[in-house]
Amino acid sequence: MATSDKMTSMDAVTVDNYIGGAWMPPTAGRRVPSINPARRNEAVGLVPDSDLNDLNQAVSAANEARRAWRKMTGAQRGALLFKAADLLESRMDEIGRAMTREMGKTLPEAKGETARGAAILRYYAGEGMRPVGDVIPSTDAEALMYTTRVPLGVVGVISPWNFPVAIPVWKMAPALIYGNAVVWKPAAETAVTAALVMACFAEAGFPAGVVNMVIGDGPVIGQGIAEHPGIHGVTFTGSNAVGKKVGQTVLARGAKYQLEMGGKNPIIVAADADLDLAVDATISGGLRSTGQKCTATSRVIVVSDVYESFKAKLLEKVGVLRVGDGLNAETWLGPCASEKQYDTVRRYIRKGTEEGAVLLTGGDAPNDPALKDGFFVTPAVFDRVTPSMTIAREEIFGPVLALIEASDLGEAIELANDTEYGLSASLYTRDLRNVLTFVEELEAGLVRVNAETAGVELQAPFGGMKNSSSHSREQGQAAIEFYTSVKTVFIKP
Known part of the structure; x- marks a missing residue:
């Protein structure tokens, strides 16, 4: 070649x-x-x-x-x-x-x-x-x-x-x-x-x-x-x-x-969570580096009591993210790393809509003509994702967030564990009982409380469970x- x-x-x-x-x-x-x-x-x-x-x-x-x-x-x-x-x-x-x-x-x-x-x-x-x-x-x-x-x-x-x-x-x-x-x-x-x-x-x-x-x-x-x-x-x-x-x-x-x-990392948003902090963590953990991290947030599991409020705040902040060349100081989100990865991400986005998830925003090429020759995808947020859907089960490695509703924290943890992967997981809550339950029951090698799923400290052991x-x-x-x-x-x- x-x-x-x-x-x-x-x-x-x-x-x-x-x-x-x-x-x-x-x-x-x-x-x-x-x-x-x-x-x-x-x-x-x-x-x-x-x-x-x-x-x-x-x-x-x-x-x-x-x-x-x-x-x-x-x-x-x-x-x-x-x-x-x-x-x-x-x-x-x-x-x-x-x-x-x-x-x-x-x-x-x-x-x-x-x-x-x-x-x-x-x-x-x-x-x-x-x-x-x-x-x-x-x-x-x-x-x-x-x-x-x-x-x-x-x-x-x-x-x-x-x-x-x-x-x-x-x-x-x-x-x-x-x-x-x-x-x-x-x-x-x-x-x-x-x-x-x-x-x-x-x-x-x-x-x-x-x-x-x-x-x-x-x-x-x-x-x-x-x-x-x-x-x-x-x-x-x-x-x-x-x-x-x-x-x-x-x-x-x-x-x-x-x-x-791989990973299919969940963030759980409890009913008592600080929603602004949880939204910021979801965006940073899921979309920075164009979602191309093994610890990136992929599944966003939100308790019903705050589901709609969280979604509204998330969409507001995702909508202003600047997509562009990573060398541009104003860029927040760069391109997919290659044409192969770009095609993979677009395929998963199509699969999500075909299986019945609701694409709330993004998932297409940006309108800027200056970006037409790059592998750019605007950050995608899917609503009404069910655990059986492909975008809820397979690692996408791109700027795609899947919103999943849970009735309470117990169901949220069950949904979080319903995966072949077990790399990273996060919980946003103010309740110490929620924290202890999450830490005990979540099947992942790295669990973080009131912090995004992505992020590894060099002095701490890192690795996953299950197929991760x-x-x-x-x-x-x-x-x-x-x-x-x-x-x-x-x-x-």
């Missing part, structure tokens, strides 16, 4: 893989364009369409480097993470702008994500000086028994396009601080951003082969990582269909895997559980 004759590519950068401490073109020489979703005829970059030869080189380099890397002290490894954090932070404007051009989120969001990446690196840099084991009393009075942790070896990182800085960084930083080497496959849609992130690791002085990046198609490079005998653990964030295939493949060869997949994850946890000190193995040591004179 190459850029079309009509595509503007004069400003497009050429991106290489990063293997064994060097920037390398793809072995077969193939490249594909990374497209600006705000202007479909503009290529942001030309990125590698790598094959298994490139992947094999990266895995070989990682295995060669990992033995010396694991022997370095945690403080030495942490010092390099601190340097990478400083570089990432110093290039926040450049990386943020590239991210906005590649996947559409607004520039403030993109810069904020980059700053978060730097904070994650600093957090894990400090992990190099924290305890990694325990002394355990032995039944033998002459013996010393303790536990320590050892790295897996080479970790394959498969990251998505919606958070092209934060997600790969929160995977790579713990992998590295705990002594693993990394082979990273970023999403091709945001490979220019990925290359800027990788440059920070390269310039920080990580030894050659410790951090590698191979850009290519998921079925080739992603599946190749899952299958590769030289990769000892795989961490994946993406769709359920792909995640399950990755997990099955890695399990079959006896390696370790970690999956973070492999039941492992990312971020915080919980990350050590995946990236290391426990070794029990028994010593007797």
Whole structure:
């Protein structure tokens, strides 16, 4: 695949893989364009369409480097993470702008994500000086028994396009601080951003082969990582269909895997809720980043007593949201990240109306002629959604809110749990009894009270229940559980 004759590519950068401490073109020489979703005829970059030869080189380099890397002290490894954090932070404007051009989120969001990446690196840099084991009393009075942790070896990182800085960084930083080497496959849609992130690791002085990046198609490079005998653990964030295939493949060869997949996240609005705060949280949690977050609010479950009042306030505020190019300072909501995602969102909107939901606002292209060449969708709000409808059951990953009415909090929690997913959920209420009931009964890995469903703090464990994850946890000190193995040591004179 190459850029079309009509595509503007004069400003497009050429991106290489990063293997064994060097920037390398793809072995077969193939490249594909990374497209600006705000202007479909503009290529942001030309990125590698790598094959298994490139992947094999990266895995070989990682295995060669990992033995010396694991022997370095945690403080030495942490010092390099601190340097990478400083570089990432110093290039926040450049990386943020590239991210906005590649996947559409607004520039403030993109810069904020980059700053978060730097904070994650600093957090894990400090992990190099924290305890990694325990002394355990032995039944033998002459013996010393303790536990320590050892790295897996080479970790394959498969990251998505919606958070092209934060997600790969929160995977790579713990992998590295705990002594693993990394082979990273970023999403091709945001490979220019990925290359800027990788440059920070390269310039920080990580030894050659410790951090590698191979850009290519998921079925080739992603599946190749899952299958590769030289990769000892795989961490994946993406769709359920792909995640399950990755997990099955890695399990079959006896390696370790970690999956973070989809969500159908509910916000519950109780009868005593502050409706203005609940509306703001619904809009921010459901529509920022064009709804392209795994923790985005998708189902809005409102108790009957306040249903109509909440709906009126929601429509009033959604109606003034500004859709446009994420580089425009006045834009609140950018485009869908790609034509494929745009088509998916529009298909779900059609499905909603076909199944009988009432489309109250949005769901179409904006009227502004300046936006005709982008993948823009105005934020959609559906009324009278029933639990069996497709838009109430499947992850849309777009700016679509489904309003569902509940008779009381008990029914609202039942509706919230009526899903194959269990990633994030939120409740708005003033009643402590409601809070305790919600926290106890809601089947999700992240529950938030009087806060939006979207939002993860880097120092706290993150992961889902049901089909949202492999039941492992990312971020915080919980990350050590995946990236290391426990070794029990028994010593007797």
